[in-house]
Amino acid sequence: MKKILFLLMFSFLLTACDSNKKVIENNKNVEKVVKNNKSVAIPIDPSVRIGKLPNGITYYIKNNGKPANKVELRLAINAGSILEDEDQLGLAHFMEHMNFNGTKNFKKNELINYLQSIGVKFGADLNAYTGFDETVYILPIPSDDEEKLEKGFQIIEDWAGGALLDGKDIDEERGVVLEEYRSRRGADSRMLENYLPKMMYGSKYAKRLPIGTEENLKTFKHESLRRFFKDWYRPDLMAVIAVGDVDVDKLEAKIKAHFSKIPAVKNPRKREAFSLENHKETFIAIESDKEAPFSQVQLMYKDYKDSKPAKSVAEYRKSIVKSLFAQMINNRLDELRNGEKPPFVYGFSYHGGTYARNRSAYQSVAGTSADGQLNALNALLEESERAKRYGFKKGELARAKKNVLARLEKSFKNKDKNESRRVVGAYINHFLKETPIPGIAWTFDINKKILPTITLEEVNSVIGNFLHDDNRVIIITGPKKVVTEQQVLDALKTVKTKELKAYEDKEVAASLITNEPTMGKIVGLTKNDTLGTKTFILGNGAKVTYKKTDFKNDEVLFTAFSYGGTSLYSIDELKATSFANGALTDAGVNGYSISDMTKMMSGKIARVRPFIGGLSEGFNGSASPKNLEELFQLVHLYFTALNKDDKAFKSSINKSKSFLGNLLASPNFFFQKEMSDFMNAKNPRYIGFPSPEKYDAADYNLAYAKYKERFADAGDFNFYFVGNIDERKLAEFSMKYIACLPGKNTKESYKVSDFRPIKGNHTKIVNKGKDPKSSVQILYQGETEYNKKEALAFKSLGEILGIKLTQKLREEEGGVYSSRTNGNISKMPYGRYSFSVSFPCAPENVEKLKNIVLQEISKIVKDGPTDEDLSKTKKARILNHKESTKRNRYWLNLIKNVDYMKNDIEDATNFENRVNALTKDDIQKVAKKYLTKGYILGILNPEK
Template identity: 60%
Template structure:
């Protein structure tokens, strides 16, 4: 369970509220819809979905979808969130969401989670909910091949719609859990946000209605306040039930009618008001800094003066396409800055989208170094101004159209292979935001027809609507530390004025060659073809090439437009001396900031317009290799990239210097975050005495990174393609892959020499140790309890250790969350690894209040000790078994799973047939197996590591 605001803090822009206040993609995303092109101005609705409304006003959406098999994704969407709270209800929209898991008419406290776990539905991973300003959504995947389970699923949804018991005892017990969730939000981002939120949400109720609420109200609210919120807003005319999955529409519709027709609206319902923010003539400027801020950001909002325009007609939809092309082109330009020497920011982007309620804005964002905020702001302003004065180039629009259509084509080709969990979201947003759902077939056909007609003048005209000096907001956030001068409001004002008058040159769109590899290499040959496990689900084909390389592939039909790729060779940095390792550790990733075969990264981005193919090399501790993905139509391009990364990675000191500059900016203040600092310090503690431990890089370390040496070692690591295995999984044409393998892989330099990684004699700390770390000002702690050490690898023990972690996670939630009310979340993980040497690791972790850290640590160990002493219960073991088997059923239809499995079998030198025997092996696990592994590995003491706030 989570508040929607929490999703924001988990995205890559911690301080950026863009995703919190809106779903821009909801009103303009063209990738997620479906139907055939109708030449009328009325926007069609996808024929794949059945939409209806019950007499009580409840709306429903139903779609039959067979991927994954035997599962239906159920959602209950409520058009009510924290914006509707009265002053005495602050935080109660979200609290109400919690209470639906803590006692309803048909499921008393804890019975709901217990029942769902019993049929394999995991709490958190599968079963969940979220609350935002304007909506609350409950999430429930349920098996569709068992009528009783399906009926229970709809009964649960019905209970959520209005049958929460809300007893005083249950409410009081849940206060602690929600306060712990509130505690997880505390930190620099929240503190800074609180100081400028009222400028984003100017004269708006949104500024005072963050979904998590206030600690004071969560602790003291009256029971009746919560009950009133439920009574007022949990009503059928504000609800939608969405059911998408492997079941016929008629059955699902009957279930909805049977279960929800009895819901009643209040006799005198409160009006569901819409809220917005007011316009302001001046430019607002907010400059905030904090001792624990991990980075510096710049945000610019050009707020629309009117309400957001809803997409109702084909003309509206076409307008969205034009905006999408604008976004693509401006961001193509901004991304070029990141790849230049001395970049003004780590990354930057702009787009037109929502910010709050029904308000849109043109927004620009950048993350930069501590002293670079004004330079980053200047760059964003100048690029907007450059477009305003000169517009985009025809060549830019041509590339943007290619990319736009390529993405749509991929989705169109995969339209019959979409997972139900990816489909339900569009119907939720259609109900809550009135976002369009014409369907991918209609969208793709429409784009093919209309994209060529969109002119450069149309796109260029948008900037004049976007930019204006009133209703504008500039936000700068960053770290507060000694020696750093805070940017002043006057400096920002002066910069805004100077850019308007500055001499700005037009953008030069430098031409690049048309082909990645104009001349193909001389072919090698396939000397052997072998089919393994023929006719079984783990069937693979291996091509042994003339240079010694092996190409292993699995043809699947899980996605029509997807091929995934990995390659590896043993060795990696384990073969480096201690000195070479330390000189190159901070340089290896920077190697790939250079281009290939004379093409810079910016050149590559231009050349690859409309092409869906990617390859990323890596050098790891034990191996070197590559990863990638491609559309079948661009399969050859991926092979060309593989060949070029082996033979023609450019050496570009300027690109490397740009990488180091960005790393300094990104990592410079990351230790200010207490949790990150704690994690790094704990790693240093456990690696004390390790001569090969490189740790967290300082600015000095980054300056010492030896690019020349790293480049030479890269060439050495990739000199012998014959030592590599190349894996491909997806919609593969077998004749095509053979031809491409001969052309681009067999032609690489290679021989019969084989390398193996080296294992050092150092072993991290294990056994009984205590590590207490003080960092941060907020009253929040983190607890990590770890058992680890050497162990002879045993596949059965490894399986049991993993299951033990899952079982203990269930017990920790029951004890620490439901009984103690001391945590929001807690978990345990267990593993036994084979490489580079046999080793076990079992960890328990959770955040909590500092005053509870020791007590909850002991409670956690006590739960584990019960298992060590008596073993787990059959009930808990069966819960985990069912969850694992349900998850595996979905995995078996995923290319990513098979790529990992096939490559992993070779890499870890394990039996590929384990995948066939998985169900049998899981079902064969007994409580004795879990008991034995707990006694065998978890009695030698543990490392207790606790983060506490500074005293």
């Protein structure tokens, strides 16, 4: 009977495909399809045009109108560090750098300079990455200007085959790459190098980390890099991807014009596919490093054979079964994490890829306290064993299926609203890994048809193929060795015979609300035509402001605030509650635990998170339009029915303490703590960096009482919604769940502390860490009267200096991999300015690079910025703003801050004019005013 039912259900998933593939048709003999289901091909999304040029270059093209007037270009190369010869360690990545550093049509520094001139930022927009098996170049380009579009294709053509690789340029770039290598050094990298040979046993993956070795980066011969380029940068290993607001035919014509002329390589070097060796042993790697901030346990049950991409519906169906299994076991691990005595800070299991492209593994990972690794290992082993012995419950499977469909439905509804940068990745993976690209319409439809046919027996059988005693690796890392190999082996053996109880799946209520609220009233309605918003005035005094948009079909974003926050707490109250506030909501609401709430929200997309900040309290959240009522219910319950549960609170505190663990052993975390302590030494309300002692001293009773106090008056709150809003439902839910809440007309504000952070000239030097690397921070700060024109100029000053420092510190000196600059003038809680510059570098270069920064600041103070740098900054800001205005998040923040920060409504409509009106004199004035009063210098050096 089950087989007949399965066949009947399976018949619904038959869909038409093109004639080049064996197809499924609704009227096809079902039994034949099931028996020969390998012939049922996963289709390719018809909206994607895929082609191949005579020289072997593959291309993917898709018209996508979001954002408007922009196209995302990618060059994917099926070559990475795994292909390096012994004299080429790190050169796949080095080659990536050289493509930004001199090509046939863009000599040294011209490429970055040109792109900045049209508003494309280096790092934030223009970028690339190198992995074991691939190198991918990233270029977003404006498409509303033919010259810019043409230049974009010229750039990726040069990346494909026009690198100059001049010897002088190679040697000058060594410093930048070595600084990137230096910046990545630390406890994690040292431990990785030790356990990677066991994790990737018997393979080149254990010996080809993309960053390479310091020795080879310093000493490799120019010819080694040129040989890598010659061997692997060739048409048959390349794909060009173009997705954006341009006609597909036009994009195809440009690809053909630019890339057809690259000659195919005769007698190319074989592009090998590398794999792993199987091993009978269980490899155990227990690595420790005193600077490791976190502790972790990882189990890997590696597959015996290389994985192959899913190409048939039958193979796709298997992947759905595995994803259901992963969701269900992770739900159980979440319950453990949220239990009274959590065995780990976080834990999850899945079957998926490893560093080796073609080899997958069943993997379980947990983050632990420094002393909790063995406990976490046992918990992971036991949950997998429990699933193997007893399987899952019907309720678990039903909830997992609902969640899968809910996520897919959201993606399907937003299918025409996705930004191009979120689309290109699928086509890169199709080229590199042959992962299917059927499109969300097919995926959603096929899941609706397949999911009902998947049985509990199928999902329960999955783990039997995952767990085995060989080809297994256990990796334990942390600041100290607290687990022995014998203890790990004992745990692996013991779990097989240990008495374990079957999982109990308790039924939960269908609704979060147990007592229907009394409906309140809307007593007024106002409109703002400039912002396109409407505001309900509720009977209790609360205000609900909303803006209906069409940016996403399945998204509503939400935030709310009321002034006050912890600024209204006494110093003693503040210090007693600050490390308790984050744990309050872990108790759940209305008598339901966090685990209960997760089950009840299965198949529903709605999220709400209360907060108590320094100046206000409120909520952040989001929902699918059809689950907007659940969002309102959660808001109502967080106002009225937050649980008080000592066990849940203690569990949350213990997880926080475990996460904190060895954090201050990390030089970077320690440096930030020391700088913060230094600048707030006289601040009576300064809470400081968390510590186990501070968590232990957290006063739950007081924190809970203060929470109830802060959320006692809903009439003092402003609520904001942006997205695909049903106005009638929004009004109904506002009356039902918010207007009924107590309104006391308190109209509180926040209190401003008398303390002001230090300003002027100060120096703090911190010695921490054994790696030969330093960090430098330069900070100008103080009080000022807020002025929106100055604020705009000051922000632009930060971006202008950033352009200069990329040129000076990175390109000319080769002294840094990256630097950060930021200028900000704020009005809350009082007028203040902050301008920061930070960068990592070699200890011996600290003084020289610091002085270069100060010289560049002095030049702007004396002469103002160059016309070129000001123009670059203006174009980048305007381009970014145009794209932001088509996102719900932008509008949510804007309409909130009209009230919260008392911002000028007109700023929403004249931003571009304000930016264009900025002059060199405006920038010079704020530089003179704010960057000539001394600075705070912080330096992190390694221990002597």
